[in-house]
Amino acid sequence: MSVAGKPVPRDGTLARLPFHPLLLPLCFALAVYARNRYEADIAGVLWVMLALVLGAPLLVLLLRPLYGSWRRGAVAASAILFYLLYEPSLLFWLEPSNSLSVAIFAGATLLLLIVLLRLWRSPTRAAGLTLALNAIVLVVPLPDIWQLGNWAAESRATIAAASEIFPDLPTPATTAASLRNQPDIWYLVPDRYSNAAILRSKFGFDNGPFLATLRENGFTIVDGAHANYQRTAVSMASTLNLDYLDAFSQFTEIDGRDWRPLYRTLTDNRVSRFLDRAGYRIYRLGSHWEPTRRDPYADGHFNVFDMPEFGQRLFTVTVPGQLAYATGFGAIDGWYAHCQRLQRQFDDLVTLAGRDERKYVLAHLLITHPPFVVDEQGRCLDRAEANARPAAAPYVDSVKVANTQFTRLIDAIQAGPRPAVIVLMADEGPWPQTMKLLKPATFASSEMVDWTTLSPEQLDLKMGILMAIHLPQDQQSTASAEDPLPASPVNVFRMIFRRYFDLPLEPLPDRHFIYHSDESIYDFVDVTERLPR
Amino acid sequence: MIERIFGLAPWLALAYLGFGISSAQAYLDPGTGSIILQAVIGAVTGALIVIKLYWYKLKQFFKGDGKNGADEGGDKGRS
Numbered sequence: 001m002s003v004a005g006k007p008v009p010r011d012g013t014l015a016r017l018p019f020h021p022l023l024l025p026l027c028f029a030l031a032v033y034a035r036n037r038y039e040a041d042i043a044g045v046l047w048v049m050l051a052l053v054l055g056a057p058l059l060v061l062l063l064r065p066l067y068g069s070w071r072r073g074a075v076a077a078s079a080i081l082f083y084l085l086y087e088p089s090l091l092f093w094l095e096p097s098n099s100l101s102v103a104i105f106a107g108a109t110l111l112l113l114i115v116l117l118r119l120w121r122s123p124t125r126a127a128g129l130t131l132a133l134n135a136i137v138l139v140v141p142l143p144d145i146w147q148l149g150n151w152a153a154e155s156r157a158t159i160a161a162a163s164e165i166f167p168d169l170p171t172p173a174t175t176a177a178s179l180r181n182q183p184d185i186w187y188l189v190p191d192r193y194s195n196a197a198i199l200r201s202k203f204g205f206d207n208g209p210f211l212a213t214l215r216e217n218g219f220t221i222v223d224g225a226h227a228n229y230q231r232t233a234v235s236m237a238s239t240l241n242l243d244y245l246d247a248f249s250q251f252t253e254i255d256g257r258d259w260r261p262l263y264r265t266l267t268d269n270r271v272s273r274f275l276d277r278a279g280y281r282i283y284r285l286g287s288h289w290e291p292t293r294r295d296p297y298a299d300g301h302f303n304v305f306d307m308p309e310f311g312q313r314l315f316t317v318t319v320p321g322q323l324a325y326a327t328g329f330g331a332i333d334g335w336y337a338h339c340q341r342l343q344r345q346f347d348d349l350v351t352l353a354g355r356d357e358r359k360y361v362l363a364h365l366l367i368t369h370p371p372f373v374v375d376e377q378g379r380c381l382d383r384a385e386a387n388a389r390p391a392a393a394p395y396v397d398s399v400k401v402a403n404t405q406f407t408r409l410i411d412a413i414q415a416g417p418r419p420a421v422i423v424l425m426a427d428e429g430p431w432p433q434t435m436k437l438l439k440p441a442t443f444a445s446s447e448m449v450d451w452t453t454l455s456p457e458q459l460d461l462k463m464g465i466l467m468a469i470h471l472p473q474d475q476q477s478t479a480s481a482e483d484p485l486p487a488s489p490v491n492v493f494r495m496i497f498r499r500y501f502d503l504p505l506e507p508l509p510d511r512h513f514i515y516h517s518d519e520s521i522y523d524f525v526d527v528t529e530r531l532p533r
Numbered sequence: 534m535i536e537r538i539f540g541l542a543p544w545l546a547l548a549y550l551g552f553g554i555s556s557a558q559a560y561l562d563p564g565t566g567s568i569i570l571q572a573v574i575g576a577v578t579g580a581l582i583v584i585k586l587y588w589y590k591l592k593q594f595f596k597g598d599g600k601n602g603a604d605e606g607g608d609k610g611r612s
Contacts, residue, residue: 028568028571031564031570031571032561032562032563032567034564034567035563035567036564039560040561086568089565089569089572090568090569092569128586131582132578132582132583132586133579135578135579135582136575136578136579139574139575139578140571140572140574140575140578141571143571143574144567144571309560310561313561313562316563317564317565
């Protein structure tokens, strides 16, 4: 081929094959994954990446007829993807409601439209652009790939299965007599629901009437209860594996910053494994948070906006996610989804209460966990309404709503067809304001707290929990002096499995621990003596 | 058509009020630092390639030669 007698050089591979729109979303996902490698669940990450890999070619397919060639269509697709995926992160430095952010967003949107229009009208073959964009997407992820590669090589030895850390309990009895004796098990976890003493002293709220209602319904309240650990992951992993987390000390190769082994023992825990083998139907009502979002042994999940946490996170930093946030648009806005989830979960729990089947229900309820999205009547608030409330009011409003909903649920369970053990027990207390909470009204947690420096008063606040247990009426008498009800979460399922499944699980001494910091989450310090009795 | 798209821009801008990276309902980090690093690397790579593609033209320009150089990217023509 020649033009005016001069041969036109053939384009090289990089200029000929427009693969950049396929790799651009992966570059974006890799950047977020590299930052979250110590926490993100790889299965969720891979699902998201697969969706991105499949979605990008669709965009190119749509644009190709409009732009007349694959290369030009691919350049237009990459321009759109760059705008959608990268633009919000590049505006990170802007304060919310800053008019500059509006101006820059408008400018970026106009720039994208101009680029698309120019490309559409221009006669370019886009060979140079294809070369440049291909080269860019091959180069930009290299630091993330390098970081992830090094990390994968270092942490290869730490992939221990949950059952290696906490081996299975003995096989459950399945005789007719034992099956008759086995009640439903409801483990309701209102995250950060504090004990009565703290609600009174720190929040000026008298929770006495609700606790009285629980007692009237056959509950035993552990006054002044404390979690065995200071945060959800460690606390629930301990409760659901019926043990303290000392087992991790045997796995010396585990990186102290790596949450994934801990999360694995929370997701794949002894209680679910045991009850699955015992033939229970297992139901999980999780949240947005990955470790409790799904139970591998569950027969049913009830959730709203149920997608991997990594995908949710990725979505929130894209233009569509930010638009959903700014407009509160439907279920794709996390705030709205959070409120819908809270309301739906209790309805689903009430429905489950009517099912005549041996079941184990775990509901991780974020109703008393920020963001506090409801008023005291349980009505969903928008962000402005929610943030306009005085400091302690959002938390107290959420406790009131939780109380109303728990009363309704307990009535439904007790009116249902099955005897039930009901464990209404928080996993941790609220965060002391003295910790460096960046945004108290959001989920942002203080990443680098040196927990060992907390005062006894702060520990009391962070570890004080609601703890109430109900045993079926005809079996209450078995709660005797020689086998008292547990005083801390680690002993709750030991008690249940001892009483109803004849497992030889002696109560453990009630101790309370904190891990040092997010740099050493498997180094525990016993703070039992620093907590009020 | 294009005018209509441009007409949407102010509404999009209005919807964007309150932007910045939102306080999402997530514990995972938004990865802002890594994304910015990628953007910087991408910009530098892109700039180097543009310089390479148009090096001949740039050289001609600084040499004061009025003639246009060849289209080294072979980048003209719709198909």
